[in-house]
Amino acid sequence: MKTNVSISEVIAKLQPRKFLKLESIAPYGTLVLRKTGKGSVVFYWRVTIGSKSPAYQIGLYDSSAPPLSKSPTPNGYSLRAARMAAESMAEKHYAALSDGGYETVIAQQQLQEQALAKENAAAGHSLEKLYMLYVDSLATRNHETAKQARNLFAKNVAAVFPEIANTQANRVSSEQVVTVLRDIWSAEKYNTARKLKAYLHAAYAMAKNADHNPTVAEEFKVFAIKQNPVSDIEGVKPKDTGVDKNALLPDDMRKYWQVISKAGAQTAFLRLHLLLGGQRLEQLVRLKNCDVHEDMLVLWDSKGRTGSVRPIVVPLIPAALAALKELQVQGEYALSVTPGRPLSTRTVNTWAQNIVGEQIPAFTLKRVRSGVTTLLSKLQVNAEIRNHLQSHNLHGVEARHYNMYDFAEEKRKALEDMYAFLVTSSK
DNA sequence: GGATGTACGCGCTTTTGCGC
């Protein structure tokens, strides 16, 4: 696809979750691009091996990378750098064709990892130590997630199966993991079992990768993990999981606005939450005074696998500013009822339930966020602006590189239009 | 035989409900 069409034009036309061939790679395979459901743009090298055509990820596209750069920037690849990476992969594939191609190259790399791990194998490093080390790494991104993961292990493994928790990590068998999971499963805690399995798998995966991934802490090496005992355990599926598509309809949103329009700190929080575009509660409650500016505020989003933390710039329309002033306190956190600590999302939910009650059937605060999306859509706000406002495409290239003030005016107008709709009588 | 397009399940993180 070496045409006159620029890569930015290609990206603009690319459908989410679809692969698009960019160009052929000599001697084998193709360089392809994929946009995720939320707008991330990722390079892959794809090749047919036997009856399969796996796509091997190269890395994110970095629109700000110099076009002629041959190696990736910290933020990703230029087209040229991605092409060179794909060519390198293709050459390895070609060299190993008689042995099975690139799949074999990867397998050999894993064997080398295992051999190295064996050399470093050390006694005394238990499953619990490994797990907690992993949890500590989670804590650097999100304390809440780390706390929950820690409690999960303490309650379901350390307390119930202490002998398994104390087993040397690289000697833990799949059967031992299954024993733990079965115990939780039999108590009908399906999601708990599923989550524990996920964390155990992730802890082992991180330790196993310690030698080849610079982002993995040095301490993981001493566990000498050469295989993941969780990998060959069949999937633990939750029962009766559904998808919440129960967004508040525009008329409900108007009703909601009427309900929360009365004075008071609790309603002020709900007004602020709504007029900021229905931001995620977990992020909104962590708002710090240093991130509150004259006409906008900044929230920080750590959602996603990349481990990065991203700013979400939200314009403050006058009504939102007024709501903020009603409950803003001094200190580190702008929204707090316990000195020195951010407001709990749990508390906020309680407020919302108490205030709204039965005035809106089956009301939950979560429905406000999706209700904002629905309302903005009705108000002709395009999806790109909606996504930026609610940080739905955080990992997309546009989101990573856009200037703090990009879309500010569009987002402000969207919020003002929404406010105008809310305060207008439907009759 | 190899390239391309699409759907879907799993892993991880965030949000919400319940009970204290």
Next chain:
DNA sequence: GCGCAAAAGCGCGTACATCC
């Protein structure tokens, strides 16, 4: 107002079908 358990949201890899 908080801790815990469960549900929901989202990125990613891969199976599968079809095309060249």
